Amino acid sequence: MSTVTIPRPSKPWGVNFKQAIPDVVAAFATLLITYAIVAYTPLKGKLAFVIVLFLVAVIASAAISGIRRDRKAALNSISTVMIYVAGMFVIFPLGSILYEIIRRGIGGLSLGMFSTDMAVTASDAPLSEGGLIHAVVGTFYIVIIASLISVPIGILTALYLTEIKGKAAGTIRFFVQAMSGIPSIVAGLFIYAVWMIALGNQYSAAAGAMALAILMIPTVARTSEEVLKLIPSDLREAGLAMGGTQWRTVAMIVIPAAQSGLITAVILGVARVAGETAPLLLTMGGADALNLNPFAGNSSAIPFYVWKNFLLGTETAIDRAWSGVLVLMIIVLFFFSLTRFLSGRKGRF
Amino acid sequence: MSTATSTLPPKREITTKPRFSDKVFRAVVTTGGFSSLVILGLISLFLLYNGLNVFRTEGLGFITGFDWIVPLPEEGLPAQYGIGAMLYGTVVIGLIALFFAFPISVGAALFLSYYAPDWLKKPMVLVIDVMAAIPSIVFGLWGFFVLMPHAEYWAKLIHKYLGFIPIFDMPANAFTRSPFIAGLVLAIMIIPIITSISREIFAQTPLDRIQAAYALGATKWSMIKSVVFPYGRGGVVGGAMLGLGRAIGETVAVYTVLNIVFDIRIEVLLSAGGSVASMIVNKFGEANPDELKALMASGFVLFLVTLLINFLANFIINRTARE
Numbered sequence: 001m002s003t004v005t006i007p008r009p010s011k012p013w014g015v016n017f018k019q020a021i022p023d024v025v026a027a028f029a030t031l032l033i034t035y036a037i038v039a040y041t042p043l044k045g046k047l048a049f050v051i052v053l054f055l056v057a058v059i060a061s062a063a064i065s066g067i068r069r070d071r072k073a074a075l076n077s078i079s080t081v082m083i084y085v086a087g088m089f090v091i092f093p094l095g096s097i098l099y100e101i102i103r104r105g106i107g108g109l110s111l112g113m114f115s116t117d118m119a120v121t122a123s124d125a126p127l128s129e130g131g132l133i134h135a136v137v138g139t140f141y142i143v144i145i146a147s148l149i150s151v152p153i154g155i156l157t158a159l160y161l162t163e164i165k166g167k168a169a170g171t172i173r174f175f176v177q178a179m180s181g182i183p184s185i186v187a188g189l190f191i192y193a194v195w196m197i198a199l200g201n202q203y204s205a206a207a208g209a210m211a212l213a214i215l216m217i218p219t220v221a222r223t224s225e226e227v228l229k230l231i232p233s234d235l236r237e238a239g240l241a242m243g244g245t246q247w248r249t250v251a252m253i254v255i256p257a258a259q260s261g262l263i264t265a266v267i268l269g270v271a272r273v274a275g276e277t278a279p280l281l282l283t284m285g286g287a288d289a290l291n292l293n294p295f296a297g298n299s300s301a302i303p304f305y306v307w308k309n310f311l312l313g314t315e316t317a318i319d320r321a322w323s324g325v326l327v328l329m330i331i332v333l334f335f336f337s338l339t340r341f342l343s344g345r346k347g348r349f
Numbered sequence: 350m351s352t353a354t355s356t357l358p359p360k361r362e363i364t365t366k367p368r369f370s371d372k373v374f375r376a377v378v379t380t381g382g383f384s385s386l387v388i389l390g391l392i393s394l395f396l397l398y399n400g401l402n403v404f405r406t407e408g409l410g411f412i413t414g415f416d417w418i419v420p421l422p423e424e425g426l427p428a429q430y431g432i433g434a435m436l437y438g439t440v441v442i443g444l445i446a447l448f449f450a451f452p453i454s455v456g457a458a459l460f461l462s463y464y465a466p467d468w469l470k471k472p473m474v475l476v477i478d479v480m481a482a483i484p485s486i487v488f489g490l491w492g493f494f495v496l497m498p499h500a501e502y503w504a505k506l507i508h509k510y511l512g513f514i515p516i517f518d519m520p521a522n523a524f525t526r527s528p529f530i531a532g533l534v535l536a537i538m539i540i541p542i543i544t545s546i547s548r549e550i551f552a553q554t555p556l557d558r559i560q561a562a563y564a565l566g567a568t569k570w571s572m573i574k575s576v577v578f579p580y581g582r583g584g585v586v587g588g589a590m591l592g593l594g595r596a597i598g599e600t601v602a603v604y605t606v607l608n609i610v611f612d613i614r615i616e617v618l619l620s621a622g623g624s625v626a627s628m629i630v631n632k633f634g635e636a637n638p639d640e641l642k643a644l645m646a647s648g649f650v651l652f653l654v655t656l657l658i659n660f661l662a663n664f665i666i667n668r669t670a671r672e
Contacts (some may be wrong), residue, residue, distance in 0.1 A: 076568035086456025114399020180660035183598025189648040247374035275484020278600035
């Protein structure tokens with residue numbers, strides 16, 4: 001009986017054990033040399049360790065490829081190490097930020113926080129007193145009002161760009177792109193100039209919301225445009241072929257088809273402005289007490305609450321600021337995940 | 350039998366005249382479409398109108414001067430407004446931010462496009478998107494309480510070993526709240542912008558040319574150098590400019606980590622710097638009506654500068670993406 005030997009599938013282009021030995025040895029040597037340098041030279045500390053490790057790794061990898069192959073391979077190794085390091089650098093700050101927010105913010109977090117305001121609480125009062133209900137309500141108001149202003153404008157802009165495709169479409173697309181780069185402080189100054197100086201109104205949540213609306217319009221418009229572009233033109237043509245007017249086609253076919261994408265666009269806009277601080281500093285007045293009227297009187301918002309407590313600078317105020325940041329991040333990340341969830345759903349546009 | 354004369358039915362009238370509802374629809378949508386143009390126009394109009402007096406009295410000195418003197422009413426002296434030092438400081442922290450952010454972002458974009466294993470790509474893109482969504486006040490607090498102690502130590506090291514270079518010189522022992530630290534915080538804030546735009550541009554590199562480079566025996570780095578970079582150069586530069594625009598307009602995060610001083614200093618490690626946007630918030634609280642006008646004028650300058658940078662950046666990116 002002859003046995004048929006079936007060759008096992010292999011990857012001849014892969015790295016086999018023998019080829020990997022120099023790399024593994026080099027990695028160990030790198031660690032060892034780094035440790036030795038840090039231990040026996042005046043370069044001390046974590047930072048020195050990281051820098052020395054990086055340099056030794058670059059030199060070692062370049063030397064190995066240089067010896068085994070040529071100068072080009074050595075260059076390739078150096079760039080590979082550097083690009084990997086750059087990739088790691090991007091992850092590091094977010095990890096640190098999230099970790100610190102949770103570590104420093106969790107202590108001041110309590111349910112009582114969401115039922116009281118800071119009207120009668122001194123800046124150095126213990127954390128069990130006072131809360132940020134006024135800021136939560138303020139943020140709620142400004143997000144709602146800003147959406148009410150910016151969503152119609154943003155979606156109409158997107159419709160102009162995709163459905164009407166007028167002569168000015170290119171120009172408007174360009175300006176909307178540029179508008180998303182307006183510094184938030186300029187939006188605040190503008191509303192201050194119009195709403196307070198020219199029209200003589202006082203600080204209010206509505207004023208803050210108007211400033212945020214300016215920042216929200218480009219986000220909503222650009223995302224909606226992307227969504228509407230994805231709607232197949234067959235649908236539009238079908239609508240027109242059935243005798244529908246353009247208005248009926250857009251209202252009955254295009255918008256329902258794009259519905260979930262448009263909602264994503266709105267939420268993306270909300271996530272963009274919910275944490276904005278600078279324009280609110282010029283338009284909302286920053287109250288410590290709960291203000292249920294969004295159209296009159298000083299009011300606060302979570303970023304403003306954080307800002308105020310940061311400037312107060314006492315130990316408990318700083319703790320309050322961190323708790324505020326934690327609440328703010330939870331809200332922002334909630335909206336962020338919501339957009340991911342909505343745009344990740346299959347079977348829709 | 351063939352004599353029957355066939356009469357053609359009268360031609361159906363084909364109208365291209367839009368219905369009334371369509372006219373209304375198009376009017377409404379067009380109005381909405383133009384509203385962003387109108388808003389941009391109104392912003393420049395109102396800020397210019399409010400700042401006009403200051404521009405008129407200060408003239409070019411508003412841009413070049415670096416004194417911001419608001420005399421008390423009883424002194425009766427003329428006020429002096431000049432944002433030269435602030436503009437200079439803005440450029441300095443913007444360049445420091447770019448110095449750190451640009452190589453890291455381009456490296457990270459290359460990593461994501463050509464080096465990262467597939468399982469790592471999605472989480473990393475998510476991380477970058479989350480970074481872009483973090484509010485600036487969070488960066489400000491993190492920068493002040495977490496990054497600053499470290500950055501102060503780094504600044505001392507730089508001063509110790511590179512102090513002979515004028516920009517790392519140190520006239521006083523004040524390492525906190527320096528342009529260096531503000532630049533670091535801004536760098537972290539603009540990394541997501543530059544990374545995601547560079548990644549989008551790199552993703553459009555034609556595959557056939559990449560494969561051609563490999564087929565000719567190029568290493569990965571030679572391939573990137575000879576195919577990816579020439580193809581995506583414009584987009585990467587545009588992304589960097591968008592990041593610069595964001596850095597210039599950043600207010601709150603810079604305010605928390607920068608000591609604003611009306612003076613032009615070349616020492617970047619010294620606790621004295623400037624930023625137009627942060628200066629506006631700094632002065633706004635106790636500004637008298639006259640000073641407020643000067644702040645509006647500063648806002649107008651800031652608006653023009655950022656708009657210009659954004660125009661240019663988008664122009665470059667759009668051109669690269671279309672090719």
